[in-house]
Amino acid sequence: MTVKTLSPNLPAQAPDSSQLAGVHEAVLEFEQGIGALFGDLAELFGNPRSYGLIYGVLFASREPLPMETIAERLGVSMGSVSMGLRRLEEFGAIERERGAGRGTALFSAKLEMRLLVGGFLRERVLPRIAATGTQVETLTSLLPSLPPEERKVSKQRLERLSRWHSRAKSILPFIEKLLGGG
Amino acid sequence: MTVKTLSPNLPAQAPDSSQLAGVHEAVLEFEQGIGALFGDLAELFGNPRSYGLIYGVLFASREPLPMETIAERLGVSMGSVSMGLRRLEEFGAIERERGAGRGTALFSAKLEMRLLVGGFLRERVLPRIAATGTQVETLTSLLPSLPPEERKVSKQRLERLSRWHSRAKSILPFIEKLLGGG
DNA sequence: AATTAGCTTCATTTTGAATTGAAATCCTTG
DNA sequence: CAAGGATTTCAATTCAAAATGAAGCTAATT
Numbered sequence: 525m526t527v528k529t530l531s532p533n534l535p536a537q538a539p540d541s542s543q544l545a546g547v548h549e550a551v552l553e554f555e556q557g558i559g560a561l562f563g564d565l566a567e568l569f570g571n572p573r574s575y576g577l578i579y580g581v582l583f584a585s586r587e588p589l590p591m592e593t594i595a596e597r598l599g600v601s602m603g604s605v606s607m608g609l610r611r612l613e614e615f616g617a618i619e620r621e622r623g624a625g626r627g628t629a630l631f632s633a634k635l636e637m638r639l640l641v642g643g644f645l646r647e648r649v650l651p652r653i654a655a656t657g658t659q660v661e662t663l664t665s666l667l668p669s670l671p672p673e674e675r676k677v678s679k680q681r682l683e684r685l686s687r688w689h690s691r692a693k694s695i696l697p698f699i700e701k702l703l704g705g706g
Numbered sequence: 707m708t709v710k711t712l713s714p715n716l717p718a719q720a721p722d723s724s725q726l727a728g729v730h731e732a733v734l735e736f737e738q739g740i741g742a743l744f745g746d747l748a749e750l751f752g753n754p755r756s757y758g759l760i761y762g763v764l765f766a767s768r769e770p771l772p773m774e775t776i777a778e779r780l781g782v783s784m785g786s787v788s789m790g791l792r793r794l795e796e797f798g799a800i801e802r803e804r805g806a807g808r809g810t811a812l813f814s815a816k817l818e819m820r821l822l823v824g825g826f827l828r829e830r831v832l833p834r835i836a837a838t839g840t841q842v843e844t845l846t847s848l849l850p851s852l853p854p855e856e857r858k859v860s861k862q863r864l865e866r867l868s869r870w871h872s873r874a875k876s877i878l879p880f881i882e883k884l885l886g887g888g
Numbered sequence: 889a890a891t892t893a894g895c896t897t898c899a900t901t902t903t904g905a906a907t908t909g910a911a912a913t914c915c916t917t918g
Numbered sequence: 919c920a921a922g923g924a925t926t927t928c929a930a931t932t933c934a935a936a937a938t939g940a941a942g943c944t945a946a947t948t
Contacts, residue, residue, distance in 0.1 A: 789927090
């Protein structure tokens with residue numbers, strides 16, 4: 525008994541698994557399994573679970589889906605899905621088709637993991653690594669104001685940090701390549 | 707005016723930066739900077755920020771520190787620090803000395819990034835990757851119950867996932883080695 | 889150019905993860 | 919081996935991040 529409200533956003537309870545928009549039940553179960561898998565992965569690396577869920581639904585789907593369907597299947601609001609889709613698009617992990625002669629846009633997952641991993645590295649990790657560089661510099665400028673007995677050790681620690689930072693930066697593209705394959 | 711309460715846990719407001727336990731101010735600033743850096747990194751990869759902060763304080767410190775000092779410096783409860791230290795110990799990122807003839811244990815950071823990265827991979831990533839394997843299997847067993855027109859595409863998607871999974875698994879030690887260096 | 893459906897935005901609300909803190913437990917040493 | 923301090927535990931609380939949803943905007947369609 526999917527209650528179709530008149531409000532602009534569906535409040536959407538639990539994704540009523542039995543007969544949602546007339547889709548075979550096992551299909552929904554499969555979809556949800558894939559969703560959970562990507563949801564867990566997203567969470568593991570500090571991304572909102574919902575991004576993973578959305579990508580999962582698209583990854584499982586045989587054809588491109590409109591926003592509304594995604595919201596229905598996951599039982600989340602359109603606002604949420606809109607935000608998630610935008611982020612995933614920025615990551616380069618999904619594609620948006622604004623088909624001419626159709627009001628609604630359709631979304632599909634780019635299936636290559638390389639894109640998903642790459643997007644994460646580019647959008648989240650790289651900026652953070654850059655920030656780390658700045659932080660190390662700031663801390664270095666603090667060294668002279670430290671009491672003499674601290675200075676030597678602190679300098680050593682910063683050097684270690686700095687070395688690791690350079691290394692991490694230079695190795696990222698490599699990691700991307702490694703994890704892209706499969 | 708550090709108010710020393712009698713309660714078993716210090717409520718500890720903001721870490722009163724000026725004169726905490728008679729330590730030079732710049733030292734605290736340095737320590738906090740390192741703490742922030744590791745805190746941000748922890749957060750980035752889905753770990754509680756406080757773990758990073760704790761590791762940071764130890765990484766910055768010239769000498770091993772007792773739990774109470776860490777709690778004071780960060781302005782967090784002993785309970786928090788206790789939990790954080792335990793997790794970091796499990797990660798293999800810090801060391802606990804139960805010196806004989808001393809009531810309180812002392813903690814120090816293991817400075818090699820390899821250990822921190824390795825701990826994260828071993829304790830958080832590996833279990834998750836294993837779980838992914840199980841999930842893929844479960845989903846595979848679902849294939850026969852899918853309607854015929856879905857079956858082929860779903861199978862392809864699962865195969866892709868499965869290939870990526872194997873690859874990720876076999877590549878982890880390699881990544882650990884790469885990021886360990888610096 | 890007006891209408892309307894589709895989508896985005898963002899102030900508010902919700903939710904779940906992190907933190908607290910006091911009780912329970914474990915260690916030390918007198 | 920008792921007492922007291924150090925540490926851990928975990929139910930209750932706090933708080934930040936995520937989700938909601940209604941208002942506002944944009945882009946189709948007529």
